[in-house]
Amino acid sequence: MTGGESFSLFLATPDETVRLGEMLARCAFPGLAIFLEGDLGAGKTTLVTGMCRALGWDRPSSPTFAIVNEYPARQPLAHVDLYRLEDVDERDFGLSDYLSDGWILAIEWPDRLRAAEFPEWWRIQLTCADSGRNVRLSSSGRLACEALEKLRAEVCRGD
Ligand SMILES: Nc1ncnc2c1ncn2[C@@H]1O[C@H](COP(=O)(O)OP(=O)(O)OP(=O)(O)O)[C@@H](O)[C@H]1O
Numbered sequence: 001m002t003g004g005e006s007f008s009l010f011l012a013t014p015d016e017t018v019r020l021g022e023m024l025a026r027c028a029f030p031g032l033a034i035f036l037e038g039d040l041g042a043g044k045t046t047l048v049t050g051m052c053r054a055l056g057w058d059r060p061s062s063p064t065f066a067i068v069n070e071y072p073a074r075q076p077l078a079h080v081d082l083y084r085l086e087d088v089d090e091r092d093f094g095l096s097d098y099l100s101d102g103w104i105l106a107i108e109w110p111d112r113l114r115a116a117e118f119p120e121w122w123r124i125q126l127t128c129a130d131s132g133r134n135v136r137l138s139s140s141g142r143l144a145c146e147a148l149e150k151l152r153a154e155v156c157r158g159d
């Protein structure tokens with residue numbers, strides 16, 4: 001089910017990507033999976049940097065050599081990078097357990113997942129455009145769709 005409307009925006013600088021990441025974290029909720037899609041260097045990890053900042057976790061480690069990086073902030077976040085893998089099951093690395101335990105999951109290269117059925121998710125698609133990035137955001141699940149609406153309002157207000 002892809003219920004919510006999708007929307008798009010343009011991010012001119014890395015700082016704007018970080019700021020969107022902060023908004024993502026403010027609007028996300030326990031049990032939400034966030035699929036971060038885009039080519040190498042599209043800005044997926046930059047978004048997670050912003051999320052960590054908003055959650056009060058200053059120094060996100062790079063997940064380049066780890067599959068899962070845990071940020072056990074007040075609202076815990078697990079940052080997953082599946083680039084080197086294929087055919088990953090949602091139970092691998094305890095992915096579905098993170099969600100049922102109230103973590104937010106931010107997943108780079110979610111196309112490596114085999115037909116995962118997470119109940120509530122956002123899809124964030126980044127593409128390079130000029131010197132910045134186009135972003136398209138969509139959602140599935142009732143709570144995820146409501147939260148994405150809240151995010152859209154926040155983006156429109158520019159705060
Ligand atoms: N809106 C933007 N405009 C221009 N550059 C950006 C923007 N957002 C991020 N970048 C830059 O893109 C580069 C790559 O970012 P990042 O590491 O987040 O990409 P990634 O999608 O995680 O890549 P990978 O797939 O290799 O993990 C960084 O130098 C970052 O500063």
Ligand SMILES: [Mg+2]
Pocket residue numbers: 044045046108
């Ligand atoms: Mg990355």
